[in-house]
Every structure is written in C-alpha cells, then in structure tokens.
Amino acid sequence: MKNFYLLLLAITFSCSTQPKELPFIGFQETLDDGTIKYHTIPPFSFVNQDSLKIDNDSFKNKIYAADFFFTSCPSICPKVMKQMVRIADSQENNEKFKLVSHTIDPKRDTHEVLKIYADNLGIDQSKWYFxxxxxxxxxxxxxEYYVAAYEDPTAPGGFDHSGKILLIDTKGHIRAFCDGTDPDDVTQFIKDIDVLMAEYDD
Amino acid sequence: MIKYLNIITLYILIIYISCASESFPGGKRVYTSNCESCHMEDGSGLPPMYPSLHNSTYLNSNLKELPCIILNGKQSQLIKNIIMPAHDFNDVELTNLINYMNVKWGTNQNILLKDVQKNMKNCK
Incomplete structure (x- = not known):
C-alpha cells in the first residue's frame, strides 16, 4: 500500500515538470544517411493587411504563432482571436516572435477588411500579419498546419474549422499547438514559447 | 437517530440551495450557447468589434430596445462582415437572458416578462 502512494506521488510530480525541449509535430521520415526530416511548412506567398507580399522570408530567423479564421465567423473565431491578442501581449518585448492569422474566406476578407480588423484590435502590426x-x-x-478548415454551407458562416493555434520554429517545424478556445491550454502554449526561445539562447 | 438524519438532510439542502443560487440559470444557459463565443464567458467581448457587455448602454439605459436587437441581430458598423445573428428565442428565454446579463454586468434592474412581450410585438 505504501508503494502505491509513492507511485501516485511520482505520477503527480512527473506530470507537473516542464519539458525541457519541445517535440517536433507531424509526419517525419528518416533519410538514407540516418538524419530525420521533420514536417516543414512549405513555401507560401500571401498578401497582408497592408497589401504587402508575405512569404517564408518574412519569418527568417523568427518563430511565430499561426491560426486560421474569418471575420464573419459567428462561432469560435472571436474567442480564439482574444487568446491570440493575449499571446501577442505576452511576447510584446520578444523581437524574435511574430504572429500570423490566415483568413479562409478571402472572398469577403480582402486586405482592406483585414486592415480595419487589425486596426481595431489595436495590436503591433509590424509583428502580426493578417x-x-x-x-x-x-x-x-x-x-500543412494540421488545421481542419473546409468550406461547408451548413456550418455557421459557411466554413467549418478548428480553433487551433500553432507554434512554428525558425526552420518551419511545428513545435507546439493549443486549442485557442481554451484559455488554460493557451497559458501552457505561452510557456511553450519560452521553452522554444531557450533553444536560441547562446 | 432520526433527529440526526433530519439535521443532516437539512444541512445538505442548505448547501445545495446556496450552491445553486446563481441568478437566472435559464438565462445563463441561453447566454452560454448563443452569446458567449463573441461576448465571452465574462461578458468582456473583444471591443470594439465584439462589444463588451460590462455597463453597456443597452443594459443601463436602453433596456427596452434590447429584446428587438437580440431577436433581429445587428450588423457591425466597423466591419460589415461582422454580424450578430438573429435569434429565435421565445419570450421567457429572452426575459431570462436579459435579466441574467443585467444582474452580471448591468445595473441589476429586472425586466418583466410582460414588458418583453410588449416589446416583441413592436419589433421591426
């Protein structure tokens, strides 16, 4: 019986310790020379709220949080957006950190609409691209970010999607994610950003 | 023994009532499933696009306009894509919802069922 309590104690403490390194999330393959190739965000090119081209080079030597939304979304988006603002605030002085919110409804979310949206959020737009x-x-x-997003006429607002927020490292690998509708999960995500930042300390 | 049992039962009942005594639980249910995703669990919203309900002018001074606004929905003046949808609430749901919001974030004044019914007739 005493051992049982010790076991319980051990389990409790093992759960509460902070992992020192973040995992690599997604599919991975082992190359012929034995090195592991982790899932990587492929090349992309989109337009931001200021009508400027944003591609992989825009995130050179940066880590970033990414999510998917649309302005007319009547379901989870405002909740997730509020948590994205919280993440941005927590990294206010972190020059290595950026955020990116992709619309999945470009027909309605033109760069002009995204500009008004970003202006009204009152955020630092040099660090956060819409x-x-x-x-x-x-x-x-x-x-590529493992976010489920589909056009679905029966869903509220015409799109069905998940409120996941993902953390991408300087090499384009996904290192952490959270449910953007769950503030507690986002608290853990903000801790994960610190863990990832520690990899770049010299 | 029976006397003790009575005391214990009474005790449990008091605990139960004091725990379940949040105002307008029916209104809370309506709020959680219809309003919370934009106005947030604590009513703080994400202003100015998703308005905060804390001391909102509609709760404080324009209470009579509120039933029709909730039923008909409302388009954001900032971004026309952002629309509070129309809601198909009955008079009781609407009364409970408005009273729940008012106790939580407004002036704590109650709206009566008969006033909501009168307002609903004059919508549009």
Whole structure:
C-alpha cells in the first residue's frame, strides 16, 4: 500500500515538470544517411493587411504563432482571436516572435477588411500579419498546419474549422499547438514559447 | 437517530440551495450557447468589434430596445462582415437572458416578462 502512494506521488510530480525541449509535430521520415526530416511548412506567398507580399522570408530567423479564421465567423473565431491578442501581449518585448492569422474566406476578407480588423484590435502590426490570397492555397496551407478548415454551407458562416493555434520554429517545424478556445491550454502554449526561445539562447 | 438524519438532510439542502443560487440559470444557459463565443464567458467581448457587455448602454439605459436587437441581430458598423445573428428565442428565454446579463454586468434592474412581450410585438 505504501508503494502505491509513492507511485501516485511520482505520477503527480512527473506530470507537473516542464519539458525541457519541445517535440517536433507531424509526419517525419528518416533519410538514407540516418538524419530525420521533420514536417516543414512549405513555401507560401500571401498578401497582408497592408497589401504587402508575405512569404517564408518574412519569418527568417523568427518563430511565430499561426491560426486560421474569418471575420464573419459567428462561432469560435472571436474567442480564439482574444487568446491570440493575449499571446501577442505576452511576447510584446520578444523581437524574435511574430504572429500570423490566415483568413479562409478571402472572398469577403480582402486586405482592406483585414486592415480595419487589425486596426481595431489595436495590436503591433509590424509583428502580426493578417493574410489573404487564393482560397485553395489558404485551405491547402491549413492542411500543412494540421488545421481542419473546409468550406461547408451548413456550418455557421459557411466554413467549418478548428480553433487551433500553432507554434512554428525558425526552420518551419511545428513545435507546439493549443486549442485557442481554451484559455488554460493557451497559458501552457505561452510557456511553450519560452521553452522554444531557450533553444536560441547562446 | 432520526433527529440526526433530519439535521443532516437539512444541512445538505442548505448547501445545495446556496450552491445553486446563481441568478437566472435559464438565462445563463441561453447566454452560454448563443452569446458567449463573441461576448465571452465574462461578458468582456473583444471591443470594439465584439462589444463588451460590462455597463453597456443597452443594459443601463436602453433596456427596452434590447429584446428587438437580440431577436433581429445587428450588423457591425466597423466591419460589415461582422454580424450578430438573429435569434429565435421565445419570450421567457429572452426575459431570462436579459435579466441574467443585467444582474452580471448591468445595473441589476429586472425586466418583466410582460414588458418583453410588449416589446416583441413592436419589433421591426
């Protein structure tokens, strides 16, 4: 019986310790020379709220949080957006950190609409891009981030999608994610950003 | 023994009532499933696009306009894509919802069922 309590104690403590390194999320393959190739966000090119081209080079040597939304979304988007603002606030002084919100409804979310949206959020727009572009390319990009996003006429607002927020490292690998509708999960995500930042300390 | 049992039962009943005594639980249910995703669980919203309900002018001074606004929905003046949808609430649901919001974030004044019914007739 005493051992049982010790076991319980051990389990409790093992759960509460902070992992020192973040995992690599997604499919991975082992190359012939034995090195592991992790899932990587492929090349992309979209337009931001200031009508500027944003591509992989825009995130050179940066880590970033990514999500997918649309302005007319009547379901989970405002909740997730509020948590994205919280993440942005927590990294206010982190020059290595950016955020990116992709619309999945580019027909309605033109760069002009995204500009008004970003202006009204009152955020630092040099660090947070709101991206629009070709619908197919945006939905394909959601797949690359493992975010479910589909056009569905029966869903509220015409799109069905998840409120996941993902953390991408400087090499384009997904290192953490959270449910953007769950503030507690986002608290853990903000801790994960610190863990990832520690990898770049010299 | 029976006397003790009575005391215990009474005790449990008091605990139960004091725990379940949040105002307008029916209104809370309506709020959670219809309003919370934009106005947030704590009513703080994400202003100015998703208005905060804390001391909202509609709760404080324009209470009579509120039933029709909730039923008909309302388009954001900032971004026309952002629309509070129309809601198909009955008079009781609407009364409970408005009273729940008012106790939580407004001036704590109650709206009566008969006033909501009168307002609903004059909508549009």
């Amino acid at each position: 991206l629009t572009g070709q619908k197919d390319e945006l939905l394909d990009m959601a797949d």
